[in-house]
Amino acid sequence: MAARVVLVAGFTQHDVADELWRASPDSVLVRHDLTALADGVVKRWVDGRLTVLELAHGCVSCTLRLDLVPLLESLDARVVVHLDPMLEPEAVCFALSGTEVRVEAVITVVDARTWLDDATGGETLDERGMKAAAEDERTVAQVVVGQAEFADALVLTEQPDAVTEAVLDRLNPLAPRQNLAKLDAGALLNDIPENARRGGFDDGFGSLLHGEPPRVPRHGVSLVCFSEKRPFHPMRLHKAVDVLLDGVVRTRGRVWVVSQPDEALWLESAGGGLRVGNLGAWPQGKSQELVVITTKDPRSITEALEAAVVTDEELALADELDFVDPFGEWHEEEV
Template sequence: MSTPVVLVAGLHAQARTAAVDRLLHDHPGAVAIHHDLRSVTTGRVERLVRDRSGVLDLAEIHLAHGCVTCTVREDLLPQLIRRAATASLLVVDLWDSVEPRPVAEAIDCEEARGLLHLTSVLTALDTEHMPIDITRGDRLTETGLSAANGDERHLAEVLARQIEYATGLVLHGGDAEDTELARAVLDHLAPVTPVFGVDALPQVTGTVLCSGMLAERVDPATAQLPVDAHTDEITTVVWHRLRPLHPARLFDAVDELVTESVRSRGRFWLATQHERLLAWDAVAGVVSVEDAGPWLAALPEAAWEMVSPTRRSAAALDWNEIIGDRVQHLVFTGPDLDRERLHALLDSCLLTEKEMLAGSDAWIGYDDPFAHILDLKEIA
């Protein structure tokens, strides 16, 4: 019989520790494993193993290459497998800036099959600081939270991914006003993810999670995106259109789009990239545009069986007899967003009727400022 595994992520160490403490308290026989990565760039990591009674093991590990992937592969996974036979629950207490997705995918592997099964991914959040941190454009290196040499990620970028990948969100600290604001922010960023207080955590020993299913919740082609919403001063605006975007006009609008909102994401269709689904991901003024693979309509029908049912279902929701699943579906969240102005700005970037009639053979000749940066993360 395999042992359940819970991942607890979060930039806010006190909130994360409180959630882990609660899990250990609620589950006799549970064991938590934490890797302190503050010196990982030198190849040195400290591993702490504890249960509800206290520290079981404290050791310094030396890695051939100082990175999160090496830590997970060389130490975390063997530790989980070793302790699976005696623990009722294994809690992985992730270092501050570690994103849960690669760890979940590492645990969901052939080596651990039959010994471990992932049941929950919780992200613990400081109720007072989260609404502020999601707006911060600081790099992790500036905050002392980088997890590897050359870690160029931004604090808000990591926090957004920790929130959106989780199957449950845990709030810790703050007063009633802080809690109200934090819940309002999370209702916009992750509206379908349940939110808990640290003293009332969800059941974590039941359903088995598949890393592929977790990935489909956030991947651009299948992501469960927020809907239009307005709560006090927070607004989420959805933009959905069936015409391609002119690359030069969109590029000129990027700065305004990302500074108007705190968080935006989704999938979009550039006229010059007719076959490719492009992913838009922006937070706290930092935006990335990436190639997320072909539109389903760009594949021969014989290849459709090779994509997941979730991908086929998502494409079916947007399907048009002429353009297939090609679509503009972007979502923007921020304080007091002007929906009409945002729509007008984005609509001005679409091809005109005359440009549409020229067809894709003409579109390919447009100046495309995105062409040389689609393989890079940061464009603004």
């Protein structure tokens, strides 16, 4: 029987992993330190015993594939994994998805003082001194938003301000929250609802409103739901993307550009970081849809996206027009 895993993520983690470990007798505590990963060195502790690993190619995926996944497959116990701050739990769960290791919960620690500034900024991990490898161009926002969004429960370092709380309500409405000063690790795990993610994924064509977040704006935080059956003009969409990189915490959704009539693209942003990928062929009856969490006037987002949709005339002539398409190949941008 493989391990049952509780992952603890976050830029600031304090002793949350230790509390979860102590709350679960006979569990194993695993820690990773990736600060020297760019040099091919990974430090790993298992119940306090240090192992220094030297990888031929220092990268996050190699760390998961060559170390963490085999380790967890070898353990028959509950394992509390204290993830290095630069690791995103979604990537870890993806690496575990083909194994018998079961993810019981993902816990993310949120620094209530700095999280919202990080989540809406454009600073890169490299600029923060946390770059995992030479090719790591992720932004701080992409990491902290992903960590909070994918969590089954959140631990906050202190009571957040009203705006941060409103953002978290819309980013991850299902996750129970506890204050670090009053942390009850056992109760936190028990409060995770039955329909929590627990490391699971969808195929990109499922609901974008996981957990039914509030639709009514609060404290200047809005949830914009944009849906359109007509495709986007590729160049106008490329220009409109700028509106999603300023005053926006998160954008997620499926888009269709007229120059790629059969392909569904996945567009995702956090703060000033943008990713665009290819989901493959559109299922029958699906329309494009974007969900945006923003701290600015939501009308500016809706108007920009509406203006990027093709006109009736462009749609009628789509087979004859030669569109310049910056989305011709999936890509990742850091802005």
